[in-house]
Amino acid sequence: MTMLARQAWMETKLFLRGLDNLFWTLAFPVFFIVLFGLLYGDTLWYEDLGVRAIDHILPGITVMALMVTGMMQTAIGFSEEREKGIYRRLALTPLRPSAILGGQILHRYFLVLLQTCILFALGIAAFGVRIAGSGLWIWLIVTLGALGFLSLGFLLAGLVRSAQAANGITMVVFFLLLFLGGVFFPREMMPGFLGGLSRVLPSTMLNDALREVMILGRGIGAVWQELLGVAGWFLVSLLGAVKLFRWE
Amino acid sequence: MTAALEVENLTKRYGSLTAVDDVSFSVETRETFGILGPNGAGKTTTLEMIEGLRTPNAGSIRLLGMDVLRQPQEIKERIGVQLQSTTLHAKLRVAEALRLFGSYYRQAIPADQLLQELALEEKRDAPVAQLSGGQRQRLALALALVNDPQVVFLDEPTTGLDPQARRNLWEIIAGLAERGKTVLLTTHYMEEAEELCTRVAIMDHGRVIALDTPDGLIADAGLEASVEIGGAGEVLHRALQEAGLPARLVAAGDKLVLHTSESSKVLGEVTRIAGQLGMTLDDLAVRKATLEDVFLALTGRQLRE
Ligand SMILES: Nc1ncnc2c1ncn2[C@@H]1O[C@H](COP(=O)(O)OP(=O)(O)OP(=O)(O)O)[C@@H](O)[C@H]1O
Ligand SMILES: [Mg+2]
Numbered sequence: 191m192t193m194l195a196r197q198a199w200m201e202t203k204l205f206l207r208g209l210d211n212l213f214w215t216l217a218f219p220v221f222f223i224v225l226f227g228l229l230y231g232d233t234l235w236y237e238d239l240g241v242r243a244i245d246h247i248l249p250g251i252t253v254m255a256l257m258v259t260g261m262m263q264t265a266i267g268f269s270e271e272r273e274k275g276i277y278r279r280l281a282l283t284p285l286r287p288s289a290i291l292g293g294q295i296l297h298r299y300f301l302v303l304l305q306t307c308i309l310f311a312l313g314i315a316a317f318g319v320r321i322a323g324s325g326l327w328i329w330l331i332v333t334l335g336a337l338g339f340l341s342l343g344f345l346l347a348g349l350v351r352s353a354q355a356a357n358g359i360t361m362v363v364f365f366l367l368l369f370l371g372g373v374f375f376p377r378e379m380m381p382g383f384l385g386g387l388s389r390v391l392p393s394t395m396l397n398d399a400l401r402e403v404m405i406l407g408r409g410i411g412a413v414w415q416e417l418l419g420v421a422g423w424f425l426v427s428l429l430g431a432v433k434l435f436r437w438e
Numbered sequence: 439m440t441a442a443l444e445v446e447n448l449t450k451r452y453g454s455l456t457a458v459d460d461v462s463f464s465v466e467t468r469e470t471f472g473i474l475g476p477n478g479a480g481k482t483t484t485l486e487m488i489e490g491l492r493t494p495n496a497g498s499i500r501l502l503g504m505d506v507l508r509q510p511q512e513i514k515e516r517i518g519v520q521l522q523s524t525t526l527h528a529k530l531r532v533a534e535a536l537r538l539f540g541s542y543y544r545q546a547i548p549a550d551q552l553l554q555e556l557a558l559e560e561k562r563d564a565p566v567a568q569l570s571g572g573q574r575q576r577l578a579l580a581l582a583l584v585n586d587p588q589v590v591f592l593d594e595p596t597t598g599l600d601p602q603a604r605r606n607l608w609e610i611i612a613g614l615a616e617r618g619k620t621v622l623l624t625t626h627y628m629e630e631a632e633e634l635c636t637r638v639a640i641m642d643h644g645r646v647i648a649l650d651t652p653d654g655l656i657a658d659a660g661l662e663a664s665v666e667i668g669g670a671g672e673v674l675h676r677a678l679q680e681a682g683l684p685a686r687l688v689a690a691g692d693k694l695v696l697h698t699s700e701s702s703k704v705l706g707e708v709t710r711i712a713g714q715l716g717m718t719l720d721d722l723a724v725r726k727a728t729l730e731d732v733f734l735a736l737t738g739r740q741l742r743e
Binding site for chain 2: 193196200204207208271274275276278279280281282283284285
């Protein structure tokens with residue numbers, strides 16, 4: 191096994207030992223799918239298109255899961271481990287920083303894919319969601335989203351001094367991206383000013399792209415603007431994250 | 439013998455504070471070298487600069503013939519470090535941690551062997567968060583040894599341990615030297631330095647104020663024994679000062695300490711003077727000088743308050 195794969199596997203093993211992790215990555219998004227499925231079930235949200243609430247919510251919750259696993263847990267987890275001095279001890283070994291970070295990114299990326307599969311399977315099996323678009327495009331969008339939120343997570347960790355501050359700032363950013371990003375409710379419901387802000391958020395652009403592909407079966411050509419926007423967020427966060435990165 | 443470590447004019451500043459101030463020393467291969475000093479003396483900073491964890495503001499460090507700043511990767515393969523406090527992922531298990539850290543090196547000692555040597559076999563599957571303080575120290579030491587290093591750095595390896603656990607750790611550390619390893623350790627405990635170290639550097643306020651073998655330090659300070667008088671008042675203090683005794687008189691708290699190489703003469707004089715003043719000596723002791731006394735003689739302060 192290469193160093194990178196071994197690190198990723200170790201991260202995964204340690205992750206699975208934390209019950210709170212399993213709650214946030216699995217129970218939390220699954221709970222929302224089930225809740226919306228049972229409450230609104232077959233209610234038509236966009237009658238002309240025949241789109242039900244659950245069809246609309248599934249891509250939204252997928253983006254939420256991406257934010258939790260990619261951004262929130264990365265920012266909080268990394269700052270906590272940094273504050274405890276875990277990386278200081280590792281810095282004394284020949285293990286390269288790139289292997290440490292690469293291992294974390296790989297681990298989180300696989301987690302995101304797993305989450306997506308579980309949420310999709312639940313939507314399809316329990317609530318009759320029909321996925322119109324191509325699996326390849328969906329995978330591409332999810333991957334781009336995961337990269338974007340992971341970078342944002344490392345950027346947030348770089349911005350703050352303490353684990354406590356990381357907790358605070360991450361929660362604020364998370365709820366902002368969640369509610370203004372149209373995860374639960376159609377963006378059309380937002381008043382003008384918020385609507386404008388909403389349009390440039392990465393969560394919004396991901397939601398829109400994912401919905402067009404999943405629900406309406408569009409190709410990547412129809413959502414290139416959104417994807418470009420997400421890629422922009424990804425690059426800017428990545429540059430910031432690299433610039434502000436600290437091991438201790 | 440060749441030098442395993444050569445430190446020259448090492449300096450580290452934190453803002454306006456000079457934590458390590460122009461420190462130079464060298465450590466021979468197979469030596470156990472101690473850095474002794476009070477809180478904030480700069481021991482950890484010195485050690486961590488040598489380990490490559492902190493960057494010096496000035497000075498040079500050659501470790502195993504290599505420049506620490508230029509060849510960090512190769513040096514990491516060959517040194518082992520126990521930090522003043524080591525934190526591992528709380529969910530990591532003991533044997534697992536040893537195997538994981540072992541996997542980071544070109545060569546590694548099998549986890550089972552380390553568990554046995556450091557008496558951690560019973561805890562092999564315990565999460566590190568559940569270890570006692572002493573067990574945690576032993577695991578930190580085991581991790582420092584996992585790559586069979588040539589040079590081992592131990593930052594206060596026995597702080598916080600009970601006397602029995604401390605003795606056990608001393609045995610392990612002495613065993614390292616027997617196996618040909620070079621050891622650098624820091625400590626607050628004089629007994630520890632005297633017991634383990636071939637040479638000791640005494641640090642205070644970022645500087646090395648003395649460096650020699652433990653016996654050499656004691657002899658150099660002109661201290662062979664000390665006469666300690668507890669509960670002595672101001673009157674006795676003044677009388678002893680004026681008596682012109684062949685001793686160095688130091689007041690430490692409510693204690694008077696007379697460092698001397700002529701203990702019987704001093705003792706006789708002290709008894710005589712106290713008798714003249716009509717005082718009783720209820721708390722009087724004579725003992726062989728220790729590094730503790732050396733520190734007191736050099737700085738006029740106790741090592742630990
Ligand atoms: N990262 C840092 N930033 C600012 N000041 C620091 C930092 N690390 C250490 N210092 C200061 O440098 C001085 C030396 O600290 P150091 O930890 O080297 O002392 P020490 O001899 O190891 O003490 P102790 O016995 O308490 O471990 C102290 O005054 C400390 O407050
Ligand atoms: Mg220290």
